[in-house]
Amino acid sequence: MEVMQEVEQNRLKFFPIMMYATVMGMSGLTIMYQKAALWLGFSALIGEVLMAITTLLFGVISVIYITKFLKYRAAVKKEFSHPVRINFFAAVSISMLMLAIIYKEHYPFVAALFWYPGAALHFYLTMHTISFWINNNQELDHSNPAWFIPIVGNVLIPVAGVGFASQGVLLYFFSTGIFFWVILFAILLNRIIFHHQMANKFMPTMFILIAPPAVGFIAYVKIYEVVDTFAMILFNLALFFTFLIAFMYKNFIKIKFFISWWAFVFPVAAMAISTMLMYQQTQDLPLLVLAYTMIALTSVIITIVIYQTLIHMQKGDICVQE
Structure with a gap:
């Protein structure tokens, strides 16, 4: 009995921010089906x-992590000062914003109860993360696309922020996110092309x-409620990266399960939502086909990820010391 209690306590200690x-x-899945109900006639019950x-x-994850913080x-x-895990703390504020x-x-x-504290927390985490990068020498091998989460996550704030804050405030976050997206992408492309490949667990x-x-x-x-040239550029870049990841599918099909597999889901759902939005604005038939394809792909991916997560939870492979 004591051994079981000790194991559970250790699980709590190693419960990851990821x-x-x-x-x-x-x-991402929820919003995708909500928009599919609004624009494509899907059942609203799925989103609910x-x-x-x-x-x-x-709520459950927050209670567990707060308990971990207290105990x-x-x-x-240690997680908050880890060069890789620090980026995942922004997943808390992004979850609130979503x-x-x-x-x-x-x-x-x-x-509003989620947006205001979520935006404030994300502002703090953005400042803290950049300060952390400046004050501590970063190894290039630590860089990976998860670096986008705390900084580029700023572009998510305006999505729900219309009506909660002025356009000037929303544009501040949008501008910050877009600027650092370009900077960080250049750093990551340099690392991916000219330096060591990422560890398998970061491939997702x-x-x-x-x-x-x-x-x-x-x-x-x-x-701005308009699809202009800049909006088209953003959408087409998202489309390019979607095609690129699809072209590289062999890089992902044999990866051992890590909790980072959940990184598969949100971006694909975001692409499905943006495709539906573009179709709603333009009524371009190929976009409708792409929207249905992305919805199906997102649904399949999350089914696989949930299944693998439950299997590895049962095996006790999650919440263990690395």
Whole structure:
């Protein structure tokens, strides 16, 4: 009995901040089906069920991680100063912002409860992460697409922020995210081409390359309510990275399961949403075909990821010391 209790305590101690990536993935899936119901005639019930599941998941993970903070504060501080894991703390604020998007249409008050603290927390994490990079020498081998999460995540703030803040405030976050997307992409491309390949467990984060232009496109259309040349550039860049990842599919099919597999879901869902939005704006038939394809692909991917997560939870492979 004592041994079992010790194992459970160790599991809590090693409960990773990356678990919030599951909320990001489920949030992306939820928003995708909400928009599919709005624009493509899907059943609204799917989005409502997913909304409840995603909210519950966020609550459960938050309770567990807060408990970890109270019992193993040193372990949390260690994660917060880790050159790779520090980037995943922004998954907390991004999860809150995505929940704000989920609730914005029908429950704006609930959306506001998520958006204001989520935006404030993300502002802090952006400043903290950049300060951390400046004050500590970073190894190039530590760089991976997860670096996009705390900085480029700023482009997500305007998506649910219309009506909650002025256009000037929303453009501040949008500008910050777009600027650092270009900078960080240049750094990552240099690392990927001219230096050592990423560790296998970080390969799924390559999917994150799709997210900045896809979410940037959605945010831009939300702010200006128009699809102009810049919006088209963002959408086409997201499309390019989607094609690139699809072309490199062999790089991903034999990767051993890590919790980073959840990085597959959110970017693909974001591309599905941006495709539906572009179709809604242009009524271009190939975009409708692409939208259905992305919805199906996202659904298949998350089914596989959820299945693998449950299997490895049962085996006790998650929440263990690396």
